[in-house]
Amino acid sequence: MSPFGIFRKKGAKKAKRGDKSSDKLRSGLKKTRQKVGGGLRGVLFSHRKLDQELIEKIEEQLYIADVGPRSVTRFCGELQEAYRTGAIKDPIRVIEFLKEFIRKELDQWDTGLRLPREGVGVIMVAGVNGSGKTTTIAKLAKWLLDRDKSVLLAASDTFRAAAVQQLEIWARRVGADVVKNESADPAAVAFDAADKALARSYDVLIIDTAGRLHTRKNLMMELHKIRRVVASKIPGAPHETLMVLDATTGQNAISQAIQFNDSIELSGIVLAKLDGTAKGGAILAVKEQVDVPVKFIGVGEGADDLIPFEPEEFVRAMFD
Numbered sequence: 001m002s003p004f005g006i007f008r009k010k011g012a013k014k015a016k017r018g019d020k021s022s023d024k025l026r027s028g029l030k031k032t033r034q035k036v037g038g039g040l041r042g043v044l045f046s047h048r049k050l051d052q053e054l055i056e057k058i059e060e061q062l063y064i065a066d067v068g069p070r071s072v073t074r075f076c077g078e079l080q081e082a083y084r085t086g087a088i089k090d091p092i093r094v095i096e097f098l099k100e101f102i103r104k105e106l107d108q109w110d111t112g113l114r115l116p117r118e119g120v121g122v123i124m125v126a127g128v129n130g131s132g133k134t135t136t137i138a139k140l141a142k143w144l145l146d147r148d149k150s151v152l153l154a155a156s157d158t159f160r161a162a163a164v165q166q167l168e169i170w171a172r173r174v175g176a177d178v179v180k181n182e183s184a185d186p187a188a189v190a191f192d193a194a195d196k197a198l199a200r201s202y203d204v205l206i207i208d209t210a211g212r213l214h215t216r217k218n219l220m221m222e223l224h225k226i227r228r229v230v231a232s233k234i235p236g237a238p239h240e241t242l243m244v245l246d247a248t249t250g251q252n253a254i255s256q257a258i259q260f261n262d263s264i265e266l267s268g269i270v271l272a273k274l275d276g277t278a279k280g281g282a283i284l285a286v287k288e289q290v291d292v293p294v295k296f297i298g299v300g301e302g303a304d305d306l307i308p309f310e311p312e313e314f315v316r317a318m319f320d
Contacts, residue, residue, distance in 0.1 A: 021307050026317045028299025028307075032280030036065040037319045040098070044091040050083050054091060066250045068285030075101050099315050105284060106311035109293035113308075114267070115239050120197045121204045122230055122237035126223060126264065127244035128256055129211035132272035134163065136244045136298060137208050138170030139306035140270075143296075149203040151176040154193030156186035156226060159210040167208055174303050177202075186210065186222060187229040194233035205230075207238070220263050227264070242295065244270045245286075248277040257290045268295035270306075275299045280318055283309075 039061045082088040115121030127133040157163035179193035197205040212219035245253040
């Protein structure tokens with residue numbers, strides 16, 4: 001048996017919140033659905049047959065949705081082959097063809113949150129300034145608390161003014177505990193938090209870190225120090241290293257993820273602020289350029305507006 005538990009939205013409480021999560025996802029993807037689904041349908045309904053001209057217009061629509069160039073090229077190549085062989089003749093069937101293409105791409109990911117079945121599970125969260133990292137941590141804590149996990153937050157963002165206070169406010173709102181100290185050393189805060197998590201048998205420790213650009217080598221080295229310090233207290237930690245990406249920045253977020261992954265080996269991505277953009281297709285760009293699974297998506301500002309990423313539900317909400 002694996003020493004890890006894989007936490008998804010599937011579980012004892014799914015029946016109570018499944019429909020609500022689907023509604024939130026559909027609402028959060030409204031802009032993407034209008035841009036991608038609406039744009040494609042407008043193009044498809046204006047043509048009586050699938051030909052090269054229409055395929056080029058489809059390609060343009062996918063680029064508008066920030067779908068990665070390699071995914072667009074591959075999809076259009078498969079579509080051209082289906083057209084050449086006669087597998088697809090009616091333009092309206094392109095939507096189903098695209099949905100199946102996206103499913104196959106994203107189903108390769110293991111999107112579950114992997115934490116140890118026993119002992120303290122540690123999640124370190126990183127990101128650039130303004131990505132929504134601290135609020136995402138609070139939402140993640142709420143999601144875990146709703147699944148009967150005790151959660152401790154480490155206020156290791158000691159650089160940004162009022163970062164600790166912001167985390168404390170969110171912690172009170174969702175019902176999580178916080179560790180802070182007077183030290184300016186983020187690793188020292190993480191060490192104290194790991195110590196408390198072990199002493200009081202918390203299920204999950206989530207470590208907030210200062211927002212940073214990948215070009216700031218000293219700050220990137222700080223993340224390595226936090227990892228080493230926590231691992232010295234809790235073997236195997238951090239069990240998850242998540243990066244929060246601002247979905248509204250599109251391809252810029254992808255380049256950030258590539259650099260962070262090269263430096264600290266990400267285990268997952270949280271795509272925040274997806275409700276504020278029509279660039280939901282960026283998930284395919286993450287797949288092709290980073291290939292680190294998206295594990296959660298943020299679809300609003302509320303504490304409950306963080307949803308585990310499920311490819312099938314994502315595709316359904318994006319098009320249906």
